[in-house]
Amino acid sequence: MASNVTTSNQRRPSVVACPDCDLLNRFPEDYRSTLLCARCGAVLYRRRPNSIDRSLALALAALFLFLLSNSFPFLAMKSGGFVQETTLLTGIRELWKQGLQGLSLLVLLTCVVAPLAQMLGLLYILAPLKWGRRPAVGAARVFRLVQEIAPWGMMEVFMMGVLVALVKLGHMATIVPGVSVYSFGALIFVMAAAFSCLDPHLLWDRLDLRR
Amino acid sequence: MKECATARQLGLVNCHDCRLLVETPQHAHGRCPRCGARLHQRKPNSLARTWALVCAAIIFIIPANLLPMTITTTLGAKQADTILSGVVYFMQSGSWEIAMVIFIASVFVPFAKLSILITLLLSVQFRSAWRPKDRTTLYRLTELVGRWSMVDIYVVTILVALVKLGAVAAIEAGPAAVYFAAVVVVTMFAAESFDPRLIWDAIEEDV
Numbered sequence: 001m002a003s004n005v006t007t008s009n010q011r012r013p014s015v016v017a018c019p020d021c022d023l024l025n026r027f028p029e030d031y032r033s034t035l036l037c038a039r040c041g042a043v044l045y046r047r048r049p050n051s052i053d054r055s056l057a058l059a060l061a062a063l064f065l066f067l068l069s070n071s072f073p074f075l076a077m078k079s080g081g082f083v084q085e086t087t088l089l090t091g092i093r094e095l096w097k098q099g100l101q102g103l104s105l106l107v108l109l110t111c112v113v114a115p116l117a118q119m120l121g122l123l124y125i126l127a128p129l130k131w132g133r134r135p136a137v138g139a140a141r142v143f144r145l146v147q148e149i150a151p152w153g154m155m156e157v158f159m160m161g162v163l164v165a166l167v168k169l170g171h172m173a174t175i176v177p178g179v180s181v182y183s184f185g186a187l188i189f190v191m192a193a194a195f196s197c198l199d200p201h202l203l204w205d206r207l208d209l210r211r
Numbered sequence: 212m213k214e215c216a217t218a219r220q221l222g223l224v225n226c227h228d229c230r231l232l233v234e235t236p237q238h239a240h241g242r243c244p245r246c247g248a249r250l251h252q253r254k255p256n257s258l259a260r261t262w263a264l265v266c267a268a269i270i271f272i273i274p275a276n277l278l279p280m281t282i283t284t285t286l287g288a289k290q291a292d293t294i295l296s297g298v299v300y301f302m303q304s305g306s307w308e309i310a311m312v313i314f315i316a317s318v319f320v321p322f323a324k325l326s327i328l329i330t331l332l333l334s335v336q337f338r339s340a341w342r343p344k345d346r347t348t349l350y351r352l353t354e355l356v357g358r359w360s361m362v363d364i365y366v367v368t369i370l371v372a373l374v375k376l377g378a379v380a381a382i383e384a385g386p387a388a389v390y391f392a393a394v395v396v397v398t399m400f401a402a403e404s405f406d407p408r409l410i411w412d413a414i415e416e417d418v
Contacts, residue, residue: 013230013231013232015232016230016232017217017218017223017225017230017232018225019225019227019230020347020350020351020407020408021217021343021347021407021408021410021411022217022218022219022225022408022411022412023215023216023217023218023411024216024217024218024221024223024232039344039411040343040344040347040348040407040411041344041347041348042347042351074369075369075373077373077374079379079380080379082379084373084374084375086369086372086373090372091368091369091371091372091373092368093372094368094371094372094375095368095371095384098371098383098384100384100388100389102389102392103364103368103384103388103389103392106364106392106396107364107365107368110361111365140245140246140247141247143246144228144229144246144247144248147228148228151354151358151399151403152399154358154361157358157359157361157362157365158361158365160312160316160359160362160365161361161362161363161364161365161366161368161369162365162369164309164312164313164362164366165366165369165370165373167306167308167309168301168306168309168366168370169370169373169374171304172374172380200229200230201230204229204230204231204245204246207245207246208245209244209245209246209247210244210245
């Protein structure tokens, strides 16, 4: 079994197996930044300084932006005397009313539930570690869930959809982008940053069920 | 330890969730002592599952491209648009950027993803030794790029909510939207169930 070596403020194992080709890779002695698999080139480890503080701060920021994005309209459409506004949730409700329940659930899951679960999950895992307490109850299970739902959070794809719709309807009517477009745009970057600051090796070491 | 040993050759299992190296458990349903995830030497039934999901996606992709994606009603006149007729419409009306985004996300990516998965499956089944590193990179690419196919579904969601101008104009989601969403979801599961380590296993076992 791999033994753990402590370096400055972070821990990492001395040997890791590549998830893509199963090759065992040893950390070099003068190891500084990123470790790539010697055989297939997968990224095995990346140095992420101060990861708990940064991820926690960014996850908190993401949560605020998320609430903002869901409270204000995305786009407003003006045509003649009509003004029609839409939020993320009205689009989902409209699909449901049209009888496309499955589709509406899929959009709800990928744009609301999965990102929210990721943010809350991160806060739940990181907050106790930040304040030096024992890991929260079930934190290991929560972190596994956060990792597993990661591919299903598709906010950046939704943002692209908003931009396409914006141009698409530009011919038909006046489209006014709402507050949510900007907060959602920021949210995507903040979420990506929160996850890229995360150091899974360090977290798994702290959440170890054997302790 | 030499550079060329794999975890399996040394009797170790790489935990799928936390990357802990664990000695291969004696019984089939061992759990990782660190994170509690179920341990597998390789993803279970990887080839059969991936083939099944790829076949399902091939079936769904036909109605997704033939049936209308949106139905637009303007002053009583109905117009049904498939994915491709939408792309053609945007090309002709001069918004080639939109045409390109929709074409890449809704036509190119799903077909490319399916062909890559089929190529990978066949290469593993025929125990091919052809450019394993490039095939692994192809696999990572399919995992990364598949989600962008959802763009069209989101565009429809937004249009449906926004364009409700009473008798003047309205947009409804067509039946293709459901099939198209199914293609995206099923191919995402297919990519997830494929185990790229099988590419390398075939080479090691033949040497």
